[in-house]
Amino acid sequence: MHVNDVSHLNVRVVRSGSCTFRFPEWGIDVEPGPTAESFITNIEGIVYRVRAVVETARNFADMEEEIQRANEILEEMKAALRGEFSFTLVMEDPAGVSGILPDDMTLVKYEELTIEEASKLKGAPFWVDTMREDYSERKG
Numbered sequence: 001m002h003v004n005d006v007s008h009l010n011v012r013v014v015r016s017g018s019c020t021f022r023f024p025e026w027g028i029d030v031e032p033g034p035t036a037e038s039f040i041t042n043i044e045g046i047v048y049r050v051r052a053v054v055e056t057a058r059n060f061a062d063m064e065e066e067i068q069r070a071n072e073i074l075e076e077m078k079a080a081l082r083g084e085f086s087f088t089l090v091m092e093d094p095a096g097v098s099g100i101l102p103d104d105m106t107l108v109k110y111e112e113l114t115i116e117e118a119s120k121l122k123g124a125p126f127w128v129d130t131m132r133e134d135y136s137e138r139k140g
Contacts, residue, residue: 001043001088001089001100001102001107001108001109002086002087002088002107003043003080003086003087003088003089004086005083006082006083007083008043008102008107009042009043009044009047009081009083010042010043010044011042011043011100011101011102011107012040012041012042012100012101012102013040013041013042013043013045013046013089013091013098013099013100013101014038014040014097014098014099014101015038015039015040015041015046015091015093015098016038016093016095016097016098017032017036017037017038018032018036018093018094018095018097018098018121019032019091019092019093019095019098020032020091020092020093020121020122021046021089021090021091021092021098022088022089022090022091022092023050023087023088023089023090024088024090025076025086025087025088026073026076026077026087028050028054028073030050030053031121031122032122043089043100044081046089047077047080047081048081050077051074051077054070054073054074054077055070055074057070058070058071058074092113092117092121093113093121094113094118094119094121096112096113
């Protein structure tokens with residue numbers, strides 16, 4: 001979903017334990033780990049979660065350009081939370097149970113993942129891991 005209005009920050013988001021979400025403008029991908037939990041929040045809540053991770057990464061960064069890039073992202077996130085910076089939230093869930101749920105569903109672009117796309121995502125349920133293995137074997 002392209003977030004270009006402050007009201008979009010209130011859009012409900014349901015994320016399953018197998019969902020990867022991305023912020024392409026910031027080059028941020030959040031992949032599920034083996035103990036990833038599901039949660040329900042809104043777009044603002046996801047930005048706050050990711051902002052905390054960027055702050056931590058900045059605090060541990062050794063290189064000046066990493067620190068500068070983190071500061072740029074944090075400033076853009078602050079602007080986004082005020083509705084002054086547009087960004088995109090992409091959610092990819094091999095289980096197909098995550099979603100972005102605005103009142104106006106035309107704001108969301110829905111695409112079903114191919115088996116190949118689903119096989120490349122981390123945190124997939126065991127049946128996707130089986131498909132991944134089958135796909136890799138067929139691919140050669």
